[in-house]
Amino acid sequence: MLSIGDLSRRTGVKVPTIRYYEQMGLVAAPERSEGNQRRYGRQELERLAFIRHARDLGFAVEDIRALIDLSGHPEQPCGHADKIAEEQLISVREKIAQLRRLETELERIASCCDGKTVGDCYVIRALSDHALCADEHG
């Protein structure tokens, strides 16, 4: 049996986060030692690794909850799981597109500044005046 610290080290999920997931119902409350400390087995390790992996991929906790529910019903059609992953992909692509626009704008702002004082700093001027932006953003 693993202590919460062991589980943390094995999954890379921090100890308070594991307790938080338990509180949120993402992981079941585990057995306890005589002294009331959490003791985990292989199943909990696997579930937490699943959660960690999904969080790394940017899935929201609610999505993860749905995916866990689905994984408990292996006979059901998997269209729902596909849909969640698909939507996550779309959302990631949107974020990338948005960040690329910001990158372009920030590059332009930072590279144009050749002023010596704040008074003629392009960074400050660009922020004050949206019209200086080449691009639409935000």
Added chain:
Amino acid sequence: MLSIGDLSRRTGVKVPTIRYYEQMGLVAAPERSEGNQRRYGRQELERLAFIRHARDLGFAVEDIRALIDLSGHPEQPCGHADKIAEEQLISVREKIAQLRRLETELERIASCCDGKTVGDCYVIRALSDHALCADEHG
């Protein structure tokens, strides 16, 4: 003089957000009407537009506070403003790189799933087993 609603429409910053910025000290408390309603002038309009623009570019509120402080001292060297913008650019690029890795992984996960039930759904399996990932992520 503009009401808070006018200011909101002109800057695209929502009314409660304007009040929140005032509370946070990002914008100064404006004049009030006889009936205690906020009344804004051109200066406040410009400052809020500045804040809006910087938030759109992903600057944290603390960064914006620093940029505003700087813009009140036009005689100072602008190296600090440049540095804030530079750091923001670096952070945006890191986020893009991370999201690209996620995109690749999600594409692979979503496209590989040709199972009909959750039991052999690649989405679920990939999340359960990090070893199925081609790439390191997170």
Added chain:
DNA sequence: TCTTGAAGCTCTAGTGACTAGAGCAATTAC
């Protein structure tokens, strides 16, 4: 001038996904 409906006011609490800290109890290594 009166009325009505939109807009404004303050205050508290909620969001998501944790993170930090206090003050204690249990476990583990030597």
Added chain:
DNA sequence: GTAATTGCTCTAGTCACTAGAGCTTCAAGA
């Protein structure tokens, strides 16, 4: 046996807002 580490619960804080209750003020039309 003892000291260091780890664990426990509980509350509160983070960031940048957002929502709602319950009230007041304002602007436009009759």
